Amino acid sequence: MTAVNPRPTPALPTRFHRVHLIGICGTAMAALAGMLKERGYLVSGSDTMAYPPVSDLLAGWGIPIQAGFSAQHLEPRPDLVVVGNICRKDNPEVLQSLELGIATFSLPEALRLLFLAGKRPVVITGTHGKSTTSALVAWLLAHAGFDPGYLIGAVPLNFGSNYRLGQGPHFVVEGDEYDTAYFDKVPKFWHYPAELATINNIEYDHADIYPDIESIERVFQTFAARVNSNGILWINGDCPRSRAAAQKATARVRSFGLTDGCDLTARAVCLEGNNTRFDLVLEGRRLGPLHSPLFGDHNLRNALGSIGIALDAGLDLGQIEAALPGFLGLAKRQQIKGEQGGVLVIDDFAHHPTAVRETLKAIRQRFADRRLWAVFEAKSNTSRRAVFQQEYAAAFDAADRVIFSQPWKKDDLPESEKLSLPKLVEDIERRGKPVKLIATVEEIIEALAGQVRPGDVVVGLSGSDFGGFHAKLLSRLRASR
Numbered sequence: 001m002t003a004v005n006p007r008p009t010p011a012l013p014t015r016f017h018r019v020h021l022i023g024i025c026g027t028a029m030a031a032l033a034g035m036l037k038e039r040g041y042l043v044s045g046s047d048t049m050a051y052p053p054v055s056d057l058l059a060g061w062g063i064p065i066q067a068g069f070s071a072q073h074l075e076p077r078p079d080l081v082v083v084g085n086i087c088r089k090d091n092p093e094v095l096q097s098l099e100l101g102i103a104t105f106s107l108p109e110a111l112r113l114l115f116l117a118g119k120r121p122v123v124i125t126g127t128h129g130k131s132t133t134s135a136l137v138a139w140l141l142a143h144a145g146f147d148p149g150y151l152i153g154a155v156p157l158n159f160g161s162n163y164r165l166g167q168g169p170h171f172v173v174e175g176d177e178y179d180t181a182y183f184d185k186v187p188k189f190w191h192y193p194a195e196l197a198t199i200n201n202i203e204y205d206h207a208d209i210y211p212d213i214e215s216i217e218r219v220f221q222t223f224a225a226r227v228n229s230n231g232i233l234w235i236n237g238d239c240p241r242s243r244a245a246a247q248k249a250t251a252r253v254r255s256f257g258l259t260d261g262c263d264l265t266a267r268a269v270c271l272e273g274n275n276t277r278f279d280l281v282l283e284g285r286r287l288g289p290l291h292s293p294l295f296g297d298h299n300l301r302n303a304l305g306s307i308g309i310a311l312d313a314g315l316d317l318g319q320i321e322a323a324l325p326g327f328l329g330l331a332k333r334q335q336i337k338g339e340q341g342g343v344l345v346i347d348d349f350a351h352h353p354t355a356v357r358e359t360l361k362a363i364r365q366r367f368a369d370r371r372l373w374a375v376f377e378a379k380s381n382t383s384r385r386a387v388f389q390q391e392y393a394a395a396f397d398a399a400d401r402v403i404f405s406q407p408w409k410k411d412d413l414p415e416s417e418k419l420s421l422p423k424l425v426e427d428i429e430r431r432g433k434p435v436k437l438i439a440t441v442e443e444i445i446e447a448l449a450g451q452v453r454p455g456d457v458v459v460g461l462s463g464s465d466f467g468g469f470h471a472k473l474l475s476r477l478r479a480s481r
Contacts, residue, residue, distance in 0.1 A: 006191055020044045022087050028176070030057055031162045032151070034061045044066065057155070080105065081102050106191075109191060125199050126201045127202055132299065140307075142164075144319040146315075147168035150163065175192060194233075197227045198309065199239075200239075204216060206381065228251060230251070237261060256308050258297060263283055263308075271365070276295055297362075333349060342453075343452045343453075345477075346470075347460055354391075357396075357398070371401070373401045373448065373458040374401070374402050375404075376404050377404075377461070378404070378407060384413065404424065404425065449473075449477060
């Protein structure tokens with residue numbers, strides 16, 4: 001980050017109808033496109049890469065994706081341009097926008113001006129768990145009849161879309177700490193005027209823009225200070241960095257977590273069928289038993305943070321108790337893609353070592369008596385860097401078998417900064433775990449087809465679509481029957 005504050009936001013045009021989004025296939029950019037289309041604007045967009053589920057969503061909304069970036073994509077001339085954070089200042093569409101004098105905004109600026117005005121923004125932040133917590137908050141509010149709007153960086157399965165306009169007073173935003181745009185180098189979540197908010201946790205991430213954990217701590221401290229002084233900030237009381245960040249807040253601060261001293265906590269936690277059962281305890285008072293369809297300690301904290309927000313938004317315990325078991329989760333978050341020949345295939349977004357570790361622990365907990373395969377793609381800005389070389393070795397401990405795909409071939413990182421998968425394989429072998437490095441998705445599928453057996457669980461972990469790994473594996477297993 002290079003800026004101390006967000007840039008002064010330009011004024012919206014007095015009248016506008018045609019909106020163009022540069023980098024439309026980012027998950028949040030696609031959601032914004034859908035929201036604009038639903039509001040009646042004529043929407044166009046461009047990007048260099050498009051893959052499910054985002055490409056499917058845009059197609060379903062009737063929003064075309066123009067391939068690549070070209071000045072010609074601004075014909076006919078749009079009234080307003082939204083610039084995604086993948087764009088550099090030399091992007092041909094950016095240059096054409098400036099040449100034509102078109103009003104240009106970042107995603108957070110457009111969201112705040114067009115959709116958060118007049119609402120009570122609920123902003124969910126943290127290194128991990130933002131999407132799940134945001135989706136669960138939206139579901140609890142919707143089930144209780146509050147009709148919230150939301151914008152989430154994944155697709156909640158209860159709604160089938162990663163946005164919702166909503167007519168109620170609340171608008172739930174997944175507050176991302178990644179930077180805003182080339183012309184506004186601050187975290188996205190600084191732009192949102194939060195009235196209710198969470199800090200789920202704070203860890204080192206986004207090594208492409210943050211040099212160290214201290215720089216990340218500072219942006220969360222600033223976020224905490226920006227929460228409306230009449231609002232409420234819920235923090236993960238089990239996370240010392242979240243507690244430290246909250247010291248900058250002028251809003252009321254409340255904590256959730258699994259350790260003593262948290263305002264909202266869970267006790268008597270156990271598995272009960274396909275649910276996690278726990279007693280909800282608020283400020284030492286047992287409110288009653290709840291059943292969550294989510295598994296793992298990290299998801300229990302996500303549920304507690306969501307419940308805290310819901311209570312402060314005006315829900316009562318009965319409304320939460322009725323809604324929680326019906327939460328279906330999100331696409332690419334422990335999402336069961338299918339089962340063939342007794343082999344269960346799961347898709348998950350986890351790519352940070354902490355997320356990998358907690359996800360695999362949760363799946364191990366849920367399927368305790370089944371052999372667990374973890375198949376991992378190091379493609380994200382986080383996972384392909386050497387900064388987490390040591391942490392990854394222990395992250396796969398809950399799996400019985402591990403497979404890595406070869407490094408992403410379009411990598412321009414210096415060799416000294418790249419994650420070494422051969423070294424990671426050696427480190428995991430030393431931990432007594434069978435592990436292989438296999439070149440391509442197709443070769444991985446062939447290897448699995450010859451080794452999996454009924455009862456196995458295969459988890460494909462990737463921040464992208466992993467080359468269609470999950471669907472291709474299910475198809476291969478189907479053909480083997």
